[in-house]
Amino acid sequence: MRGISRQAFTLLELMVTVAVIMIVSSLVIRGTYTYLQEQHLRQAANELVSYLLTARGRAMRDANVSGKACEVQLDAATSTVGATAAAANICNDPPALPALNLLAASGAAALTITASSGNSPYLITFTRSGTVAASNLSSSAAITLPRIFYLSNSPATQMQRCVMVDLSSLRIGWRNSPSTPLCTYNAY
């Protein structure tokens, strides 16, 4: 065993090592936290879209009597989407479509919901043909624009998720910050 150094690490060496480890792990933890936040937002957007798809399916299946439709509303204050109490609402007929709290369903710490047009609670009416009523979308002159919901953390500082509701389609997109004017949807 001759020749093997018996000298241990000095305090300085240990402190340098610990400092390096702390710096590296703080970077990793911060990255992971951001990633998890984005995952929560993505989850919230997915939950919203799948709720709307369920409502659409219900309208197409059950609202075969003229005058009926599936009307749901998204309440930004409570982050809840659910059927309205309207009389001709097929989604409010028993068994009523249960309301969904997006905050609880996504596991996010906070959720801010805004929309490209209209005020909360936002109405979305699926007709028996599976289309969204034109009055729920934003119209100008001869053009009907889709309504886009923006889901973000509170305060909205990071990447946002967008859910676009159009006459016949639902799409999920994202934008890098609330100041970015537009969402990016998956390029077809």
Add this chain to the structure above:
Amino acid sequence: MHIDACRNRGVIKAFTATLRSAATNSAAQHGFTLVELLVGVALGSIVMSGLGALMMLSEVRVSANIQRNLDVKDSINRATDLMRREATFSSIIEAGSPFLPIGATTLDDCEGATPIRFTQRRNVNPICYKAVAVTDLPAVYQPIYKGPCVLVRLGPPYNPNGDLDSSAASNVQVLIDGLAKPRASCGSPSGAFRVSLGSLSLVTSATTPINRNADITITMASPPVSYGFSVRSASNPAYDGNALYDKCTTLSEFGCAAPEKNFVTYHYKPFMNSTTEEISNTTSSKENLFYFKHPYSEYTLSADSGTGACTYSQCYVSRDGAAVKMINVDGLIFADKEIRVFDAP
């Protein structure tokens, strides 16, 4: 397993490098120095973070691809459902090619540059579908869609109860984003939105046939997949004129008239006796079809007793001294041919 193997390989590499330098060093017996350990850890973490980043990138790409494909399928399903439904309730299905010219890409025009047009009744705004370039869309629309071509619907909007709001002005909406652009223009009839009409009768250049169905193909840009489907009007195909008497609700000196269940189409069979009949009780809110027993070539068509051309407003059909004068004429059904009648433009 693969990632574990890579990870192990990275760690082993770092260790081997350190050991090798240690072996050539006379102070090898003293163990690793702090610098050596730090270099090893740094190398290891660089390799690990690279692997982690690759893994995350791949996960993001896969999930984006899945989402994209789901979105494409969903929007195509919804658009085809809508087209089928609107065609079902239409009495007139027309395609831009070869019967209507396609050239311009005017967005809010259901007349000229439109690959397919559904007309429910004459007094209701028609619905048409066409492929246009994203750059042809209004400015507010352009940033939302990727293109290069999009499928747009131009027609009356839907009420919350699911009915078409026929009293409202037509508006434009994008139905499918990301159509391919295989030809120079998005509106090209052989492009990403192709329509071929099914015809119930012999088509000649002299007459316009009555079409009740169409085959439609939509081609996407990425992945370059084509989706084909058919639309069909629920208006009954032309009756056999001789069987029409069984369905008569009105049997008078003018002949026989029978409404369809959907009250969109009315069928008339003139008696065509020796005198000139006049069927003037037709209404422009229905599709009026008139049935004749013999082949098209045996009849003479004019506006009035041998003068002018047979049009929607008035048509005079004669054969062997017998004749019938009709107004609001949508279609003439002969034994061998069915023709659509329009007013002169």
